[in-house]
Amino acid sequence: MRQMQKQESSSRASPEGIATHQSFREAATRSNGSRKQSSAIFAACEDERFASHSDHHSRGRPAPTDARQAEEEQDHSEEDAPPAVHWRKRRRGARKETLDEGAYGPPVSPSPSQDGDSEQEIASYLDDPDVEVSVAQTRNEAVPTRRQLRPRNKSRSTAASGCSSHASRSRRSTTSESSSVGPAELSDDFDPSFVEPRIASPSDDPGFEPTSLEAVAKKAGFRMLKWGRDHRQMMKEFANHHVLAKNLPHELQDRINALSPRARKEGNMQVKLFEQAIIENTFEDESNAPPIYIVNDIDDELTPPFEFHYSNLMWHGEGVPKPDVANLRGCGCLGPCDPKSKTCACLARQKQYHPDGFLYQEGRNKGQLKAHDYPIFECNDFCGCSEDCPNRVVQHGRKQAIEIRKTRHKGWGVFNGPKKIPRNTYLGIYAGEYLVEAEAERRGAVYNKFGRTYLFDVDFYYLKVGNDDWSSKYSVDAYHAGNFTRYLNHSCDPNCYINACYINEANLEKPLLTIFTRKDVAPGEELCFSYYGNDEDEDEEPENAAEVRNFDDAVYVQCRCGARNCKGRMWKE
Numbered sequence: 001m002r003q004m005q006k007q008e009s010s011s012r013a014s015p016e017g018i019a020t021h022q023s024f025r026e027a028a029t030r031s032n033g034s035r036k037q038s039s040a041i042f043a044a045c046e047d048e049r050f051a052s053h054s055d056h057h058s059r060g061r062p063a064p065t066d067a068r069q070a071e072e073e074q075d076h077s078e079e080d081a082p083p084a085v086h087w088r089k090r091r092r093g094a095r096k097e098t099l100d101e102g103a104y105g106p107p108v109s110p111s112p113s114q115d116g117d118s119e120q121e122i123a124s125y126l127d128d129p130d131v132e133v134s135v136a137q138t139r140n141e142a143v144p145t146r147r148q149l150r151p152r153n154k155s156r157s158t159a160a161s162g163c164s165s166h167a168s169r170s171r172r173s174t175t176s177e178s179s180s181v182g183p184a185e186l187s188d189d190f191d192p193s194f195v196e197p198r199i200a201s202p203s204d205d206p207g208f209e210p211t212s213l214e215a216v217a218k219k220a221g222f223r224m225l226k227w228g229r230d231h232r233q234m235m236k237e238f239a240n241h242h243v244l245a246k247n248l249p250h251e252l253q254d255r256i257n258a259l260s261p262r263a264r265k266e267g268n269m270q271v272k273l274f275e276q277a278i279i280e281n282t283f284e285d286e287s288n289a290p291p292i293y294i295v296n297d298i299d300d301e302l303t304p305p306f307e308f309h310y311s312n313l314m315w316h317g318e319g320v321p322k323p324d325v326a327n328l329r330g331c332g333c334l335g336p337c338d339p340k341s342k343t344c345a346c347l348a349r350q351k352q353y354h355p356d357g358f359l360y361q362e363g364r365n366k367g368q369l370k371a372h373d374y375p376i377f378e379c380n381d382f383c384g385c386s387e388d389c390p391n392r393v394v395q396h397g398r399k400q401a402i403e404i405r406k407t408r409h410k411g412w413g414v415f416n417g418p419k420k421i422p423r424n425t426y427l428g429i430y431a432g433e434y435l436v437e438a439e440a441e442r443r444g445a446v447y448n449k450f451g452r453t454y455l456f457d458v459d460f461y462y463l464k465v466g467n468d469d470w471s472s473k474y475s476v477d478a479y480h481a482g483n484f485t486r487y488l489n490h491s492c493d494p495n496c497y498i499n500a501c502y503i504n505e506a507n508l509e510k511p512l513l514t515i516f517t518r519k520d521v522a523p524g525e526e527l528c529f530s531y532y533g534n535d536e537d538e539d540e541e542p543e544n545a546a547e548v549r550n551f552d553d554a555v556y557v558q559c560r561c562g563a564r565n566c567k568g569r570m571w572k573e
């Protein structure tokens, strides 16, 4: 019987003596304790240089580094059944299955004919005013019209950004009709003193003693706003937006799916659309981030599948509580928080988990993590401190140039851009849908069938402190919504790791899953983390390839990380 099992990793003890445990969900299929050998999966590898790189989309990127070449040169014999081919075959069936299950998948757009007029399709997509006939008309209305296919109205993306810690961009119209050309005319009975602020003066009330600023304000008819009371109240009322998984947009994916293969290739159209979708969907939360490029010099798959909505946000699935701001505390600091402060509430909270307080460095290595595997508590929207506070890093978004690049044996992966990334640098959050356990189990079973998964259980070690019966309540699924981090592959010698981070959320069970580098990363090197968790010496991991072969378990697949210490296998999901 196929069933989901959690990875019971026990690992390097935390200061509290509790094991670290965060991992991609393991979907275990154990056949009543019997263990067959799956020797084909662990067949020996032969070296073979991979085929010449086409200059398909290179943009002057650095040549692959040794590390990347080492991975890509790791070739395997025919009977190894390269996973990339495998996935694609299986995925088509599985994709349909997922969609038919219906909860979150986009509706399946009818495919246009293969020999469609690609130029017209493309012109239509770009909303060329010269194109009179829309795609829909040429397709017997099978595809929605151009207007209907526009990215969903802006109000939706504004709402989506509501849970970001950044203020939404103003959407004031700039057309001449709507822009104001002067003040509105005043009616005759307009009394300016009614609206103008007026401060009481001694001549108004000779007996008035201005004992405090508040008394003066009160006398003048104003209530003094108090930082703690009023700011907190306003934040609770207005800042508690979060996006719901059921509102995930899918128009772009539908639209691309409706293009013929020829149209997608035309002028590198599909690649450009993918890259533009990334920019469009993230302009509010990482408007200053370097662009993300899609690169494939391995085969002719243009981009990763358009199966998801690119987003840096956390989407809340059915049954997942909205962010808890009622119990969220902010600090009352002014300007940047002082890491030696005696009064900063955020520093005090961080000290409960790490004696040194704030986990980010200052000075030359500003923003780099001092220690990993500790939950990060960043300053939040309730805090009085400034945007340049040293305890605000994740919320300022991605700063590193990233490529989503096809690998030879692991599907798509994430690679560093042209500059070295120092160790302990923030890369991005593992964005996606928060799911309750039951839904994660249901989806995990479906994902297992096509051998790719994006589920990540939220089961950090500190959540279990003092509660032996604790079990993970939520998982993050990056299948339907997510960002570049959904392409991070597993490595037995990873250069990245995952840390829990809290910003506008007091519910410890719902951290952000943040990715940081754990080593210096060379230009062009692949970025990977360990699907087993952050720790090297986990009991669950096999010691060596021989031990690996003794695992008869459909959830394990051959690891293609290429690391010297490669265990030879990895969780299938």
Ligand SMILES: C[S@@+](CC[C@H](N)C(=O)[O-])C[C@H]1O[C@@H](n2cnc3c(N)ncnc32)[C@H](O)[C@@H]1O
Binding pocket: 083, 409, 410, 411, 412, 413, 451, 452, 453, 454, 486, 487, 488, 489, 490, 491, 557, 558, 559, 560, 561, 570, 572, 573
């Ligand atoms: C979160 S996805 C990573 C992105 C994926 N490569 C893609 O193209 O979408 C995880 C899947 O990538 C593949 N994968 C990741 N690391 C791998 C490795 N070291 N060896 C083989 N396959 C790997 C497995 O199919 C796994 O289920």
